Every structure is written in structure tokens, then in C-alpha cells.
Amino acid sequence: MKLVFTSFTASIAALALAGLSMTASIPPAQAQDKAAPEVNGVAAVTMSRKPTPNATKPEFTSITLFPGRAMELQQITAYFPGKGEVNVLAEPFGGLEDSAKMLNEKDTPNGDLAYRLGAAFLFPYPNRIRGKLSADGKTLTTEWHGKTITLPANNIGTQPGAERHAMHGLILKTPVEDFKVTKTATGSTATGVIHGGNFNGHWLSKTDLVITVTLTAESVDASIVAHNVGNEAEPVAIAWHPYFNLPSGDRKQVRLHVPGSSMAEVDNYDNVFPTGKILPVAGTPYDFQAPEGKALGGQFLDDNFSHLTWTGGSPTVVITDPAAHYGVKIEGLTPNIKTIQVYAPPAKNFIAVEHQFNFADPFGKEWGNMDTEMVTLAPGKSTTWHVRLKVFVPKDK
Numbered sequence: 001m002k003l004v005f006t007s008f009t010a011s012i013a014a015l016a017l018a019g020l021s022m023t024a025s026i027p028p029a030q031a032q033d034k035a036a037p038e039v040n041g042v043a044a045v046t047m048s049r050k051p052t053p054n055a056t057k058p059e060f061t062s063i064t065l066f067p068g069r070a071m072e073l074q075q076i077t078a079y080f081p082g083k084g085e086v087n088v089l090a091e092p093f094g095g096l097e098d099s100a101k102m103l104n105e106k107d108t109p110n111g112d113l114a115y116r117l118g119a120a121f122l123f124p125y126p127n128r129i130r131g132k133l134s135a136d137g138k139t140l141t142t143e144w145h146g147k148t149i150t151l152p153a154n155n156i157g158t159q160p161g162a163e164r165h166a167m168h169g170l171i172l173k174t175p176v177e178d179f180k181v182t183k184t185a186t187g188s189t190a191t192g193v194i195h196g197g198n199f200n201g202h203w204l205s206k207t208d209l210v211i212t213v214t215l216t217a218e219s220v221d222a223s224i225v226a227h228n229v230g231n232e233a234e235p236v237a238i239a240w241h242p243y244f245n246l247p248s249g250d251r252k253q254v255r256l257h258v259p260g261s262s263m264a265e266v267d268n269y270d271n272v273f274p275t276g277k278i279l280p281v282a283g284t285p286y287d288f289q290a291p292e293g294k295a296l297g298g299q300f301l302d303d304n305f306s307h308l309t310w311t312g313g314s315p316t317v318v319i320t321d322p323a324a325h326y327g328v329k330i331e332g333l334t335p336n337i338k339t340i341q342v343y344a345p346p347a348k349n350f351i352a353v354e355h356q357f358n359f360a361d362p363f364g365k366e367w368g369n370m371d372t373e374m375v376t377l378a379p380g381k382s383t384t385w386h387v388r389l390k391v392f393v394p395k396d397k
Contacts, residue, residue: 037100040068090350111173119242126239157270205230238385239356248323257293260305276366
């Protein structure tokens with residue numbers, strides 16, 4: 001486990017230097033988006049910009065997010081010269097209205113439909129956590145440094161014998177406070193705060209989160225600063241769950257580059273529980289390390305890649321859709337990002353790429369004494385997660 005000593009005050013000061021206020025409570029964009037659907041009682045917000053006149057390379061043009069759902073990104077669009085606007089995120093349940101209706105009317109108490117669309121932020125843990133199930137099957141218990149943690153048992157596989165477990169954190173249904181959209185010279189920035197406390201008794205200390213999403217022509221940046229405002233140390237991990245669109249619709253020829261030389265073995269693709277074994281990918285169908293990537297074909301993926309190669313300051317995943325002359329890069333910009341989960345079912349037109357701190361089931365006994373990359377956050381200290389997206393036109397071969 002790692003102790004983190006980054007100053008939260010310094011993190012807030014950095015935001016202030018960027019021209020962001022942490023005091024506004026009503027987003028100006030809501031007044032402009034009167035027709036925008038509400039999610040969790042808060043209107044969806046779209047930040048947008050016009051493409052540069054006579055643009056010769058792709059540019060991001062908009063981000064639509066849900067402040068009522070921890071600033072989950074519903075959609076990102078980009079302008080490609082000669083093609084027009086392209087959806088960067090997949091829309092498996094339809095557009096904005098359909099997604100809002102589904103989240104409002106059909107979601108679980110834990111907000112589990114949030115990680116079925118767009119790009120949901122995950123805290124204080126992404127991925128799966130196993131434990132002892134309660135008699136009513138609603139919660140489970142696990143341990144960290146001898147202390148008991150009780151979590152919602154909010155997920156289960158579909159096959160006989162599947163085990164109920166905790167999945168993807170505790171903020172899926174949480175609205176942000178102090179939400180503000182700030183126009184900048186190059187685009188827009190949205191910020192929001194979550195005063196999570198101990199997450200209704202599910203975590204060991206009290207945590208505040210500052211979530212920031214920035215739109216410019218060149219990139220989309222998403223970051224989270226987590227600050228332990230309680231009196232006890234706590235384990236934390238941060239990630240997100242974006243579904244990236246494959247514009248051509250021809251999934252087989254889409255190429256994927258993942259800079260991970262190892263992967264975690266799992267029991268099966270229904271539970272997707274790690275066995276504790278870390279396997280090399282070289283020479284296997286799971287080797288996506290080649291710079292040009294590897295075609296997906298009909299391969300199923302729900303795998304956690306590790307031992308990441310940092311190139312140009314980040315472990316970068318690249319999705320290339322040659323038939324659409326389209327590509328997107330997903331860059332992990334903070335050192336605490338140690339694994340990347342990739343979910344890509346052959347029957348679906350998306351690839352989910354999750355830059356995260358940790359291995360799955362980080363408190364599980366299967367790992368022995370291995371560091372599972374949860375960050376130990378001491379009282380008064382903070383940690384940061386930051387990912388950046390870029391779009392490009394791949395070169396013809």
C-alpha cells in the first residue's frame with residue numbers, strides 16, 4: 001500500500017489558478033438548457049464549441065454531462081473535416097432523452113445503470129470486490145488492515161452459481177454540489193464537488209471529491225481529486241467507465257493498442273473474478289502491445305491489463321477504426337494508474353477502456369502479499385486521477 005502526501009489545498013489552489021470558482025451552486029448552463037432532460041432532479045448540461053474555420057484536423061466540439069449523477073459524461077462529439085460530427089462515446093440505449101429516462105425510471109438504488117452508458121466516474125473503488133454475503137443478499141463484508149468494510153452487493157453474473165459482489169464504487173447516483181461551467185479562451189471547464197462523508201457507512205473515513213471536465217479543440221480532460229477529510233486512513237482507487245464508439249459499425253476490423261505486458265487471470269467471463277495469477281500476454285491472443293494495435297475480430301474481452309508501458313508521459317490506449325478513418329487515444333496522466341480494464345463484447349459496437357488505480361478484488365486473499373495498488377490515503381491528504389482523450393485520423397496503409 002502507498003501513502004499519498006499531496007496537499008488538497010494545493011490542488012484547490014491549482015484549480016483557482018485555472019480560473020475555476022468552487023462556490024457557485026447553480027450552473028449558468030442550466031438556464032440555457034431549459035429543454036435539457038433532468039437526471040436525479042438536475043438538468044443535463046452541454047458544453048460546446050464551434051470547429052475552427054477550415055479546420056484540417058479533428059477537433060472536439062461538445063461534452064454532455066449529468067451533474068445529478070457525479071458529472072457522468074453522457075456524450076462527447078468531435079468534428080472530422082470532410083465528415084462532420086462524430087460521436088466519441090457509444091449510445092447503447094439511445095440518445096440523451098432515452099438515457100435520462102432510463103436512469104430516472106429504471107435504475108437500481110445503487111445507480112448501477114450509470115455504468116452501462118456514457119462514461120461514469122468510479123470511487124472509492126472500480127471493478128469487483130468479493131466478500132461475505134449478508135443473509136438478505138444486499139450487502140457483503142470484506143477487510144482492510146483488520147477493519148471491516150460493508151458494501152452494497154450490487155452485481156452478479158448470469159450463469160448458475162454466479163456470486164453476488166460489489167461493483168464500481170459508491171458515487172454512481174450522487175449529485176455534485178458547487179457545480180459551475182467556466183468559459184475559457186480555448187473551450188469550457190465544468191467542476192463539481194461531492195462531499196461523500198463515509199458514503200452512508202460503507203467506507204472507513206470521510207472523503208471530498210473535486211471532479212473537473214475540460215473541453216478544448218485538442219482534447220477532453222477528466223480529473224478527480226480525492227481528499228480524506230476524516231480522521232482515519234482509508235484505501236481509495238479512482239477510475240471511469242467510458243464506452244467508446246466504433247463509428248464504422250464494423251467491429252472486426254477495429255484495431256486496439258493496449259500498452260500492458262501482463263493481464264490478470266480470471267475464473268471465467270461471467271464472474272470475472274481474479275485468481276491471483278498475473279500472466280504475460282506476449283504470444284497470446286491478448287497481446288495488444290504492437291504500436292499499430294491488433295484487430296479485434298470476434299475476440300471477447302473483459303480483462304485487466306497491467307505492467308503498463310509509459311510512452312510520452314502516459315500509458316495510452318489507442319482505438320483505430322480504419323473503415324471510418326477514425327481514431328481515439330486514451331491517455332492516463334497520473335502515476336497511480338496501474339491497470340487498465342478493457343471490456344469489448346463482440347456483439348456490441350463499443351470498447352470500454354477503464355484507466356484505474358487497482359487490480360480487481362483488491363482486498364481478496366487470492367493476491368497474497370501482492371500490492372493491489374489501492375492508495376492508502378492518510379487524514380488530510382489527497383490523491384489525483386487524470387485521463388485525457390484525443391482524436392485523430394489514422395494514416396492509410
